[in-house]
Amino acid sequence: MAKESFYLITDLTKEFGVTTRTLRFYEDRDLLTPVRRGRRRLYRPRDRTRLRLILRGKRLGLTLDEIAEILDLFDRPSGESQQIDRLLERIDARREALLAQRSDIEKALADLDTVEIRARERLGAIMVEEDTTQPAM
DNA sequence: ATTCTGACA
């Protein structure tokens, strides 16, 4: 007699460091679908696994909608090559976006370097000028 | 004591 292994909402909030509000929010987004015991939510192992993937997806910068699509892949019988293709497209898009951001950041950093160098050069020039215009005592 | 739904200075 397997004991129905369920998690209460607080079990998951403590384990994953999220708030109950977040779990209910994800439920509204249909990312999680806990069953009910009366009013209380009962999260099954499946929900726990999904939550893991959701949080991982967030860390990767995916939107909840994109994460939802990915999660659906795990449900469907598999073989939905069409959806897998969509997922691969998303991954590609994400990669490109991140690479573009990295490029922009590197450019900005390079600009800052040159600006700083010029600023220091001017500062040096001013100090030299002041030194020459104000004789030592 | 806890969770739930609904709402938004």
Next chain:
DNA sequence: TGTCAGGA
């Protein structure tokens, strides 16, 4: 997502 309300 936070947070507060008001009920179960």
